[in-house]
Amino acid sequence: MLLSLALIGCERSHRTAQEAGTETVTVVFKHGKIAGDPAQFRDLLDRFEQKHPGIKVKDETLPASTDEQHQYYVINLEGGSTDFDVLSMDVIWVPEFAHAGWLRDVDGLLGPGEANGFFPGPLQAVTMNGRIYAIPWYIDAGVLYYRRDLLTKYGRPVPKTWSELVVTAQKITQKERGLYGFIWQGKQYEGLVCNALEFIWSNGGEVLEGGRPVLDSQRNVEALRFMRNLIANYGVTPELVTTAIEEPTRHIFGSGKALFMRNWPYAWNIFDKEGSAVKGNVGVAPLPSFPGNSTASTLGGWQLGVNRYSRHPEEAEKLVRFLTSPAAQKTLALTIGYKPTRKALYKDPDLMRQQPFTASLYGILLQARPRPVTPYYMMMTQVLQPEFSAVLAGIRTPEAALASAQKQVGHILGERP
């Protein structure tokens, strides 16, 4: 009853607006929590509304946990919901949503050659069968944080290989009491897969090749064994990483209790704040690799797409176009610290001056690799997470875990057409 009254109310106001000749369309934009000051983000949306009279933007924040956001989208899109028009998606969801037919093809939004202006990683993640289903909005990639002061004190270089990292960490932690060598994220969750892939890729290993799983390779075994050894044999990584996600590791490093940390770039702004225990002593570098292989970062970040069932697809596309434009990405980089997905912005003088850290990430972001781009990814990661976790906890050998993962992923990819 109340609902129908409300609906009638809406319809009325809609009609009067039409009669007045200024039809206002409201575009609903769903996204996760915006970092930093929400007012600055609203300013950007106001700028869009000024540029496009007749379009109002209602932005609605979803719960912070990405699992819950995924669940929200799945339930609503499966039900053909028209409650939102523009949605913000984690890099691993786009192939899944596109395959399910929930996303509008936004290939036409980019001008000729414009796609090449984006970093290759996110572009690959939003492309399915040669069509683009979402526009990369901001980008993330795994990096190595190190304590510059401690490395200088002991005259050690920033490690380029994993074995260098182990040696350096062992040397320094023997002298410095209460200091952990190298911390990363090893809880059974999506972040563990991101971490493990960086070890696997930096040893020349792969998960999928030509659509077939190649998990049980010698290179992958070596990479996982190294992860386990960091904890069990080298005395470099404390056991607590097997339950750690990003924030606990960021806290430990931020309180000066770790020499090296793998994390996403967001942590840098926090370390650089006034009052931080490690301010001025933190350096960021590409992650090390195994000899003869190159560094690898897992790609993260968010993309904007248009709900296939949207009642106002053109207006929604305008908003996507606006928010992913060079100007908007620059504003977001300067105000909130979101890393732009367009390569050219990293040469922008304002950005280089005000956010030198962001500009310095260019090389790493260029190399960042998406997790396997397949609609099956969410099923695959449900297999990989417990198997990798079992290796870290010492329940299974890397060989056994990878053989089991190989079988299960094969089952997922093979049995279901």
Add this chain to the structure above:
Amino acid sequence: MSGRDQGSRFVLPAVIALSLVTVYPVLSVLYLSLHRKLLIFDISEFTGFDNYRFLLADDRFWNAFGNTAYFTMMSVSLELLLGLGIALLLNRTFRFKGVMTALVLVPWAIPTVVSARMWEWIYNTDFGILNHLLGMKINWLGSPFWAMNAAVVMDVWKTTPFVAILLLAGLKMIPQDLYQAARIDGAGRWSIFGRITLPLLMPVVIVVLIFRTMDAFRVFDAVYVLTGGGPANTTETLSIYAYKVLFQTLQFGYGSTLAVVVFLCVGAISLLYLGALRAEVEP
């Protein structure tokens, strides 16, 4: 028209409302569980009992089943024992009894997710107060042995007050003159407890057991927030497994099969208890 017919007419709206909100979803899940339904691949086909056959051979299901059974047994029995102890204490007269009763209830009043986060910090290897007090560095949530027991302890902390309060209500219903008579007959404390308190409390105990076993068997939020099912699925309960299959990998058919199995287990458990309750009430 007889009075009885009149009555069913008045009951009808409630019956319809109940059917809509309970019977329909249950039937719908049963129906889904007989299908192979993968949202993203637009696959939806009837496969009969294939999902159930797959389930019987699914190691991950049996692992989750074992975890759930262990969690339920441990947490419910500990909660009953501790809850009974607290109820007996609170049933005596002493100063500040009202304050004590309120204090005991605090853990129960905290939302589950909040208390799970709190315990996550308590168990933290590095900053956690538990390791600080013990002077050790135990990786509570990361070790396959400790993780499930850590979840049990959290649940016991949180739910014992609920058990205690229900049992306290039961204790209050026992007529005082029975105790007086027993004391005049010269019965000792233990025989009063064993022959009066416990038998008269039994119906309430069974009700508590029904509530707690059903809740514990369906446990989701507490464990999901605390460990996410890790390490290596050693704390993955049936509800967490069903959630992952349903909402993270979108296999609605098999996910529904898991949900049906949880439903059947809980149903069987409550039938057992109800049988016990009937035997208790009508000897």
